[in-house]
Amino acid sequence: MKKLACIVALSGAFASFNAMAWGNDGHKIVGAIADQLIKGSKAEKQVQALLLPGESLEKVSVWADCVKGSYCGPQTPEMMAYTAANPKHSEYHYTDVPFQLTEYHDHGVGTAEDDIVQTMKQAILVLQGKDTPATNPHKFTKRQALLILVHQAGDIHQPLHVGAGFVSKDGQFVVPKTQAEIDSLNIFDARGGNNLLLDDAKIEATSSQLIPPPEGDAKPSTAPKSTTKPFHSYWDTTVVNYAMRRSSTRTPQQFAQWAIDSKPNIPVNTGEVVSWPYQWANDALAVSKLAYGDVKIGAVSKQTSRSTGESYTVWALSVPDNYPVPSSAIAREQLIKGGYHLASMLQKIWPN
Template structure:
């Protein structure tokens, strides 16, 4: 069972925007950075030709997540057509390479033909006018390719969307050398970090001492929205969820940004040094994945699996989870990483678009 399908089955959950990679604001920040970096270029003209009037990369950055449900609003005809033609579209957003590895290799443990690296490659081929049945098996249109590329350029820079954790029967991290070793007896798939649970109360208390608070108006709005949702507070938070959304909030608060556009403006004004990609653009997704593996090692370095527990899904299936311990200063270190990765995502997306349309 694939990761996203398994998560939904085990937890009986309805995914919200906060359960998606980088959250809504994170993806919009990546798109906003790219929007600003391609101003005045041929790439900007070509992007505008594929987008609808009034759309921007920031505004469409969450499209590939919005097609998964109704949390962005009713599904449009365009979304319905895409999901009907791409029944495995949820699997395009990640790969599950053991985080201990240093490189992404095609067909290696944790990879798949429909994973994020392969799907990005297909989108790039379409936008370069090289789409054929072999390079574009999903038959993406140029507009779909741009929407997917914009979103997945954010996803692939979220370290847990590339580097996955596997847990041995002794409770420590394990390195599978073959898929058959992940047998749920001697080695377990932690489902991209979703089965590793942080103490959300403790982590929240630590972050309150380390991360600047939201502006009063924003905090009040968030409280009101939470009250409207009226859900009991969870005592634990999946490690993957923490990296998807919590660190984005922390990163934005640390630089004083209230919106993704502000984050983009602050990031660009600081003139960050972002390593350029090399070689043909078709190979850039592999380079991004390799970089994400290095960052995933940092994400997992101080995160230690503890006592195993058992939970039961709504369907009566029993599965394992592990308490995950992190140091009290983890919010500072992780949000610094998130800031850097969001900036990389925006700069790499812009560079790719300008390479496709020089």
């Protein structure tokens, strides 16, 4: 990528920290790929036994995000029971390992007992029958374990849901050696890239030249919006849109079929299935280095959360002019990996 940077404005509202990894379309792509790949297997029968009539991996792939609020519709009794039993459920979606590192280690900087790697392990053990709703730390039922695992298979392949940026007081990315060093005085937690702000208008302008929308698309909305986009949000949703545009697909099902038809070369998982989340986290760390490659930290300022009144530090972030091209290529590859890895995991849990 060329090291041509854009200057980022700092005005505008700040996005929620609970933004969905990959967004609805991204998670549904992962689920739709896995739906196709497990057809005719024992895993498909076991999955169907845990899903309700009319459900599929694609349809339930967003369940773990939908429980965070009412944006998918009213909370069901099942959702309310899950959130009541899991008050930290929003923390199950990510871990915050410094992106410069090469491996996820239990109890390492940025990890937690409730992070994505640990909760995936617990869900796997429940589905394997090696743990029970009464004994696992989060009281996951088999159905909940499946719903969570389907979603997390997408989350863990989103590079910023594993590799995190930590910023020094002089505006440089650094690697904290201990959790205690992240004190918001000398080392700041950029919250998975949520506190790194891109110039949204600049990104849209360059992407329209590099990644033209499909013919017949409606004109973009002229409604007022924030002038900035959190780096995390860009990787959650914007790159998925770019990836779909570059593959000339409009729906998760179309993208899934396009991906399978392309016969991708997917890395093979090795060892016990309970170790696979570690392998995927390490892969995402490697990819996060590409996501953060050639980005530049700019001016620092303070913003205040509209919902909590919390004051936090934000930084302008600049990226190369052609960033939409390599970032969308990475997203496309990670989405496909997520679908194939999810299918492989389910077939490992329930072998033929």
